[in-house]
Amino acid sequence: MALEIRGISKAYGRFPALKNVSLQARDKEFLALLGPSGSGKTTLLRVLAGLEEPDSGEVRFDGEDFLALPVRKRKVGMVFQHYALFRHMTVAQNIAFGLTVRPARERPGKAEIKRRVTELLDLVQLQGLEKRFPSQLSGGQRQRVALARALAIEPRMLLLDEPFGALDAQVRRELRRWLRELHDRAGVTTVFVTHDQEEALDLADRVAILKDGELVQLGAPNAVYEHPATPFVFDFLGQACQLPGIVQGRTLTVADWGTAAPEGAPQGAVQVFFRPDEIAFAPADGAGLAAEVLAVAQRGPDVRIDCRIEGVLMELIGHGPTLPAGVAPGLSVRVKPLRPQVYAT
Structure with missing residues (x-):
């Protein structure tokens, strides 16, 4: 197992966002965190990213104490629902951002950064658009730029927080299959948050279903659909x-x-x-x-x-x-x- 989450709990005041959540993800696995609003899936993702500190529990990645690492050293790429692109930067500058802000001793040379950007433009199928600004792109293209930027730092883990939430249904369907192919080519452990059952079942190797801050079922997409562990899971996964x-x-x-x-x-x-x-x-x-x-x-x-x-x-x-x-x-x-x-x- 690459990722091991053990007994993670997190509360905001009296509201328990996560209650003793434990799960694992294999190396290079695509794991979906699925659940309704308030189920704790985004909080768990933010714990992995270092944006939230849990009240208890531990996270290990490749055997290493992940929570003890400074955020910069976790080598995690994160993609948000609303892209979070820099409007004053070109596509190429946005993709290169994570590399150019590294300390001088860790920063690649200009030629290496340019090579990496060109490689990623090809990977996300945006060749020829490197000089455009985000305002000149469609929603789907902006999300591809956000994914390329997250991959530029060669992350050990890719975290996706409802990445298609701001897109219309047709674009979501088109990008879904492309994202799975991108994951397979990039060869990185991916944790994907969504409330869309079809999206999770179509994309993931395994699906973790959360409700009220608790993990209620974890398994392969077909297994959780065919054998729901609880009435909630049955009802949530379809009519x-x-x-x-x-x-x-x-x-x-x-x-x-x-x-x-x-x-x-x-x-x-x-x-x-x-x-x-x-x-x-x-x-x-x-x-x-x-x-x-x-x-x-x-x-x-x-x-x-x-x-x-x-x-x-x-x-x-x-x-x-x-x-x-x-x-x-x-x-x-x-x-x-x-x-x-x-x-x-």
């Missing part, structure tokens, strides 16, 4: 439908529908979660949960189906341009969750 149920032996019962209980399900009263697009429809006399169809709306390649199930309004999703057979407003149908997850109440 969710929820109903009460009972597990007795190997049988899960929800209302008048019985099915095989998921492996390892707790016994007794449970909360049953399922994804609104992981369902099958059947006629009213078939198997599944009794549902009344209230409305149907086409949404591009999918169909939104508003239903009432056990008195609960739910928005279900049918894939494909055509409605499932027998589904229409005013009709009664059966809805069968294909992969229900259960949690103790």
Whole structure:
């Protein structure tokens, strides 16, 4: 493990921003810190950057006591949401800034700095723009400059704090794949903060999910999505439908529908979660949960189906341009969750 975070806690007055957080990141791993606002993810990133001092706990990087190092010697590159570029400097000057402000004995020569800037312009695909100023760039280009500046110091660790938060959805999607390729080429351990579930699941090698200052789950993107540890994780990682149920032996019962209980399900009263697009429809006399169809709306390649199930309004999703057979407003149908997850109440 390159990065080891052990028992980090941090409070602001009476507000505990981090509560005994421990996790690890492998060498050259892309680790996403995911959670809602106030979950502690940015505070943890700022602890790593040296912008905050924890109340307790330790951080080690390559076996070294990271918190004991002065910020300058940590060799951490950080990228913020709003770029933080110097408006009076050109692209090339912004990228070179971390090198030019080093003490004279540590500062590379002018020729080496120029070579490094040229190399980074190529890496972030901004060749030919080195003489422009930030005001002459698009939002996506400014973020690439910020990334190049962070990489110029050849950091041991790259910290990204919601780097796409100020960009529109289309640019975010375009830069997401590019960022992953950049990480792989740069070969640096990366810690990425986001509240965007799709972004974290698409980019990261592993995802650490935080809630109220605590780590609630850590794992590969597919593992945390397919096997959420808590109802919060299930609900946070995508749309969710929820109903009460009972597990007795190997049988899960929800209302008048019985099915095989998921492996390892707790016994007794449970909360049953399922994804609104992981369902099958059947006629009213078939198997599944009794549902009344209230409305149907086409949404591009999918169909939104508003239903009432056990008195609960739910928005279900049918894939494909055509409605499932027998589904229409005013009709009664059966809805069968294909992969229900259960949690103790």
